[in-house]
Amino acid sequence: MATDGFTTCLWFDDQAEEAAHYYVSIFKNSSVGKVARYPEGAPRPAGTVLTVEFTANGHKFLALNGGPEFKFTEAISFMIFCENQEEIDYYWTKLTENGGEPGPCGWLKDKYGVSWQVVPDSLDDMMSDPDPAKAARATQAMLSMHKLDIAALEKAYAGK
Numbered sequence: 001m002a003t004d005g006f007t008t009c010l011w012f013d014d015q016a017e018e019a020a021h022y023y024v025s026i027f028k029n030s031s032v033g034k035v036a037r038y039p040e041g042a043p044r045p046a047g048t049v050l051t052v053e054f055t056a057n058g059h060k061f062l063a064l065n066g067g068p069e070f071k072f073t074e075a076i077s078f079m080i081f082c083e084n085q086e087e088i089d090y091y092w093t094k095l096t097e098n099g100g101e102p103g104p105c106g107w108l109k110d111k112y113g114v115s116w117q118v119v120p121d122s123l124d125d126m127m128s129d130p131d132p133a134k135a136a137r138a139t140q141a142m143l144s145m146h147k148l149d150i151a152a153l154e155k156a157y158a159g160k
Contacts, residue, residue, distance in 0.1 A: 005060065006060070007060040007061065007062055008059065008060070008061050008062070009061070009062045009063075009064055010061060010062070010063050010064065010072075010114065011064050011066045011070050012063060012064065012065055012066070012112065013065070013066075013067055013068045014048075014049075014065050014067075015065070015112060016049055016050075016051065016052045016063035016064055016065040017035065017049045017052050017063070017065075019052075019063050019112050020032050020052040020054040020061070020063045022110075022111075022112075023054065023056040023061070024054055024055075024056060026056070026091070026094045026095065027056040027057040028057060029055070029057055029058045030054070030055055030056045030057060031054065031055050032052065032053075032054045033052075033053035033054055033055070034051075034052075034053045035049060035051070035052050035053075036049075036050045036051045036052075037049060037050055038050045043067070044065065044067075048065070049065050050064070050065060051063065051064050051065070057080075071113060072109075072112065072113040072114050072115065073115070074103075074107070074109075074115045076115065077107065077114075077115035077116055077117050078114070078115070078116050078117070079116075079117045079119060080116060080117065080118050080119070081119060081120070081121045082118060082119065082120055082121065083120075083121055084120075084150065085120075085149070085150045085151070088118050088119075088120065088147065088148055088150065089147070091116070091118045092108065092118050092147045095108055095110045095116055095118070096108050096110070097111075098111050099111035102146045102147065103115075103146065104143070104145070104146060105117075105142055105143060105145065105146075105148075106118050106119045106123075106142070106145065106146075106147065106148040118147070118148065119148060120148060120150045120153065122150070122153075122154075123138070123142065123148070123153065126138035126153065126154075126157045127139050127142070129157075133159070134157050134158075134159070137156045137157055137159060138153055138156055138157040140156065141153050141155075141156035141157070
């Protein structure tokens with residue numbers, strides 16, 4: 001087994017190359033790699049994109065043009081941990097524009113239907129605080145939001 005981590009395969013109908021460039025444009029430490037094309041006699045026209053390797057935020061992906069049989073669901077999501085509200089706002093805006101959909105509790109779907117959670121670094125610490133009242137207040141505040149608001153979460157956590 002390879003020792004350098006995992007590669008996530010994302011199944012698209014026919015938007016693999018477009019999606020790879022889209023994700024690379026949003027995240028730092030990103031690049032598009034090898035592109036493989038369907039050969040003669042394959043289920044798709046020869047020369048059309050089969051797969052695109054790309055890296056987004058240092059994570060390896062393979063985008064596959066596999067056809068319309070499978071769709072993305074919220075059962076799998078990518079979490080983006082953000083240092084500040086500016087980062088949350090940036091990722092939220094970029095990933096919901098042009099057909100993306102905001103969801104509850106910091107979740108969203110991008111224009112391809114891939115689910116993301118855009119959350120502050122501090123959220124897990126607040127929600128798992130040994131003081132059950134603090135954890136409950138932070139959790140209740142998070143449950144009432146779409147895009148997460150760090151200042152409002154911290155205020156709730158502190159009981160203000």
